[in-house]
Each structure stands twice: as C-alpha cells, then as structure tokens.
Amino acid sequence: MIPVNEPVLGKREKELLATCIDTGWISSEGPFVKQFEEEMAHRVGRKYGVAVCNGTAALDVSVAAFDIGKGDEVIMPSFTIISCAAAIIRTGASPVLVDCDPHTWNMDVTQIEAKITSKTKAIMVVHIYGLPVDMELLLSLAEKHGLMIIEDAAEMLGQTYKGRACGSFGDISAFSFYPNKHVTTGEGGMILTDDDILAKRCRSLRNLCFQPEKRFVHEELGWNFRMTNMQAALGIAQLERLDECVAKKRRMGQRYTELLSDLEALELPVAKTEYADNIYWVYGIVLRDEFSLNAKEVMQRMNQNGVGTRPFFWPMHKQPVFQKMGLFKGESYPEAERIARRGFYIPSGLALTDQQMERVANVLHEIIK
Secondary structure (H helix, E strand, O other), X not given: OEOOOOXXXXXXXXXXXXXXXXXXXXXXXXXXXXHHHHHHHHHHOOOXXXXXXXXXXXXXXXXXXXXXXXXXXXXXXXXXXHHHHHHHHOOOOEEEEEOEOOOOOOEOHHHXXXXXXXXXXXXXXXXXXXXXXXXXXXXXXXXXHOOEEEEEOOOOOOOEEXXXXXXXXXXXXXXEOOOOOOOOOOOOEEEEEOOHHHHHHHHHHHEOOOOOOOOOXXXXXXXXXXXXXXXXXXXXXXXXXXXXXXXXXXXXXXXXXXXXXXXXXXXXXXXXXXXXXXXXXXXXXXXXXOOOOXXXXXXXXXXXXXXXXXXXXXXXXXXXXXXXXXXXXXXXXXXXXXXXXXXXXXXXXXXXXXXXXXXXXXXXXXXXX
C-alpha cells in the first residue's frame, strides 16, 4: 500500500529528542518550546508565537482571544475542515458561509461583502490545499468594515501571497503540525500575531488562565493546550529544512501533472495564479461531471490496487452535526458541494518516491480509461 502521507524524520529530530530525554525536559516547561515559537515567528515575519498542542487548539484560542461570542458572526468558507466552524460555534457565535472558487478551491472573496452585517466581527481566512486565498480584496473589505482577520494557514507554511508569507496576514494566524504538514511535531499547532496584547491573551488561554500572582485563582476559563518540549524539538528540526520540503512538494506536484495531464476526465490543480505558485500541500483531483464514477468509487478502486487516498473536505452546510443544530437551513454552495463529491487527493507525503508516483499514476490511468 502506498500511503496517502508519510512524514520524513531524520538524525536531527533524534538528536533533539534525545536532548529532551537526557535533560528530563519533556513537558511544556522545556526550553525548546520558546525557541520553536521564536523561530516560527521569525520564519513567517511575525513578532510573537504561541505554541499549542494541535491546530484545532490554535483555532479555538484564536477565536476566543477576540472575545467573539453570542450574537456575533464570523464569515468563513463552507469548503474547509470542521475545526474552523467548530471554533466559532463553541464561543456561541455564528459562522456565515461563502462558496469556494471553482478553480483554486479557496473561498470566493467576491462573495464576502454581501454577507457582512452589523453583527460581523471577523473573517476567517482558510488557505486550501496548495494555493492561498486571494487576499487583496479581502484585506480591503476588512479595513473598510473594521473586521478582524483570523487566518488559518495550517496547510501553507512556506507558501507566499505576492511574495509575503502566508500566516502573516491575519490579526491572528493559526498553524498545524500534524504529520501531513510541511513541518510536523506529531501533533501540535502555533498561533502567530504582531499584537502583544493578543499574544499574552493566547498564552493565558492555552494555560488554563493561570494568574502570575495567584496561580490557582481563576478569573476566566481557559484550556490546557500546551505544547511539550518534545514536540517543539521535532518542530525545530523540521523547520530547519522547510525550504527543501517546499521545493520537493512543488517538484512532486509538477511531476504528477505531467503523468496525469492526458486524462481528460480529471480536473488537476491550478499550477499558478497571478499571486502564487502552487505549493501542492496535497495533490487534489476533481472528477469532471461527465465521468461516470464519483470520487468514492474511484477511491475504493485505488485502494483495491494498493494506493491510499483521502476525500476532500465535506462542506460545512452539509455537516450532519450542524444540520441537527438547525444551522445553514436552506443554504446551498454548489461549488463546495461539487468538489466535495467529485474530489479526492492522492499520495502526497514528503517520503513519496518517483517510482511510487508513477505507480499511483498508472493505477489512475487503469481506472479512468
């Protein structure tokens, strides 16, 4: 079986993990946590980094840091992972959805302004799969209407928009270090911001809102979302070769496109836009409507032939849990629905070899033709 993702870990990771074990610094109190925060912030061009235990925690803390709550609205894409909407709903606020662009699969920024009301407090930007959201209009709208930007850059570490690092656009930005990311700590996440007040608030929220002078006297509720020193050690080692990983991802994406471009039934990822070259965090494929099989059927056949796949995100307005809550009644986002039903991604991990990519392409050819 060719896995959909396999991380690359090496000597440097072992060296720093051994340091954690030899020194006994394995908890969140260890020195690697602060070092990782500083190096991540520097890499993205931010002032402050706040390490947390995973990317979902980064989103939860980011939304909570703005004191968003009941009666407030946050505009976000329907086509994304559920963590984004869950972070908003848990505060008592309401997510307001927009559809995705049919080519880049990112949120269609031209739909945002029509969704802005007096209740709107923020826009949650989510960069999807390989290309960033077109930020120019979005930033203009946020400034015009006095809205905060929460930027989910979990899939975009190393990517840029018009030369500026993804993760540097939000008033607050969130990253994930799950094993399929360019930098992995196993589990783990990071919040980045330039605002010292927001940074302090995020540090408090991730640490049970302990008070400096009265540690076990709490004025509000937070979480234990701390990152361990061992996770941070992995992150430091991984971050050292980020540029190499990004370059490899782009080579892999270009190679897949060469191998699959003759299959007219497939809609392949956009290689570049006027603002960014695709980073191919994953190599996504959408089956054209005229092709008889749907994504689920193709994925099943690929699995039978020893190739792992993963479905595209299921749209927020179609999530059963949100429908039970009475959310998004009567709403339709046709592009998000189309690519969710017709889309999937193929093995895209950094450990993938050229021979494995050719095998994946051969299996797809056999199924499609």
